[in-house]
Amino acid sequence: MRCPFCGHAESQVKDSRPSEDGAAIRRRRMCPECEGRFTTFERVQLRELTILKRSGRRTPFDRDKLARSVAIAIRKRPIDPEQVERMISAIVRQLESMGETELPSSAIGELVMKHLKQLDDVAYVRYASVYRDFRETSDFARFLGEEGLSEAALDER
DSSP states (O other), X not given: OOOTTTOOXXXXXXXXXXXXXXXXXXXXXXXXXXXXXXXXEEEOOOSOOEEEOTTSOEEEOOHHHHHHHHHHHHTTSOOOHHHHHHHHHHHHHHHXXXXXXXXXXXXXXXXXXXXXXXXXXHHHHHHHHHHTTOOSHHHHHHHHHHTTOOHHHHHHO
């Protein structure tokens, strides 16, 4: 594994252990050149997934891009990072188990929304506002009403 600090081609594994959800191996590494320490994660990849965008363009599935979009939705919310990692792993497993190598981007969006709704209402609405391309406050109000997330319903929680 190449060192992210100095670019040295080799690094030494100092510690390996399974991640919390058991879906990855967490490795602590050290560069023998600059002595920088860093962590890598090794995951099983069942198949190469290609995402079919709304524009018709095809792009390789990127787990990190999924994680970044979820991170934006949950920013400043009281959510445990371990829960987020488990959620992302579950979404990736669901995508890989669909049996298709080419998936519409809407499949990912719907899965993320389903999981965020179970995790946090605010993160769910944030993600939905981008995914469904809200333009005005009335779009938010309509969505909240359809989802049963009116102010009175949220106060009851």
